[in-house]
Amino acid sequence: MDLYDTTTMQGLLRRDLHTPLYHQLRSFLRDQIQRGELRDGQQLPREEDLARRLGISRVTVRLALAELAEEGLLVRQRGRGTRVTHGRGRSPASNGPPPLRSPLCELIDNLDTLADNTQVRLLNCQRNVPPDPVRQAFGLDENDSLVNCVRVRSRHGQAFGYYTSWTRTTHPDFNAEQLARHSRIDLFRQCGLPIVRVEQKISAMRVDAVPAIYLQMQPGQAVMTLERRSFDRDGQLLDLLEIQYRPDQLRYQMRLDHTPDPMESSA
Known part of the structure; x- marks a missing residue:
């Protein structure tokens, strides 16, 4: 999506939802970064430009961008604007128990x-x-x-x-x-x-x-x-x-069978 094209931004945020507008904007931008639609190093429009295109307040835009910056997805620099960085919003899982194995x-x-x-x-x-x-x-x-x-x-x-x-x-x-x-x-x-x-x-x-x-x-x-x-x-x-x-539409189920050790069977 072209963030500089007003026609593509119209109707992006929904005021009929209970979710705050800044949260909707944050989620949308995060998705665009993680999918590669917004590339590493890409400069974002100014806060006032985004606010005008979306029909929302500049404060709402600022909140969304600030939270994405805290996640490490954006870098904000005074006088230089806001740009996408790295896209590492989801960090690799830390070491844990060994995974279950299945054929x-x-x-x-x-x-x-x-x-x-x-x-x-x-x-x-x-x-x-x-x-x-x-x-x-x-x-x-x-x-x-x-x-x-x-x-x-x-x-x-x-x-x-x-x-x-x-x-x-x-x-x-x-x-x-x-x-x-x-x-x-x-x-x-x-x-x-x-x-x-x-x-x-x-x-x-x-x-x-x-x-x-x-x-x-x-x-x-x-x-x-x-x-x-x-x-x-x-x-x-x-x-x-x-x-x-959707958690209400799918249930993920696994079957785990125990194969007895030969020594257990002969004991």
């Missing part, structure tokens, strides 16, 4: 089942230079690009998941036309992307402004967020997917 084939089967029983709307698919956190996760150089896709998944007409993915591929069939017709799992197979290991992390977060629109939620409400990293046999990251789920 990859079971996850793939579950994803196939999900794809067969839900509907997907593709909002965006293009090759972009990713924001810094994504670039660092893939180990890319500054100008390297990935395929960035944004989708919404629904069931019985109710949207329940907002999907943002970055994929390392140059295959010509990995494009918007194919993604509109096939699931990503099918397209991985078709394009020869050999996923042999998947790491998943689940956390509770607050939904940002843009996903909230599609999930029919209020910005700032709690969502279940899943981050899925898929690797090839050489340990290279092929795909990074983040999903924001």
Whole structure:
């Protein structure tokens, strides 16, 4: 979104919600930074310009920008304005207990089942230079690009998941036309992307402004967020997917079976 284009900013904030306007603006800008729409080092419009384009007070804009600066997403300098920096709003999880392990084939089967029983709307698919956190996760150089896709998944007409993915591929069939017709799992197979290991992390977060629109939620409400990293046999990251789920529309369930140790059986 062009922050300097008044027409694209109209209707961005909703006064009919209980969520404060500054919180809606903060959530929207954070989402734009983390998706790479606002690039590292990009200069933002002046407070008074943003306020005029959005039809809100300058104090409201100042509050939103100040909180993003506290998160490390913006740098504000007197006489030089406000610019995007780093985009490291979500820090890596600290060391904790070892992850639960499950066969990859079971996850793939579950994803196939999900794809067969839900509907997907593709909002965006293009090759972009990713924001810094994504670039660092893939180990890319500054100008390297990935395929960035944004989708919404629904069931019985109710949207329940907002999907943002970055994929390392140059295959010509990995494009918007194919993604509109096939699931990503099918397209991985078709394009020869050999996923042999998947790491998943689940956390509770607050939904940002843009996903909230599609999930029919209020910005700032709690969502279940899943981050899925898929690797090839050489340990290279092929795909990074983040999903924001409506907690009232999805239940994430795992089955853990204990396999007795042979020594236990003979004891």
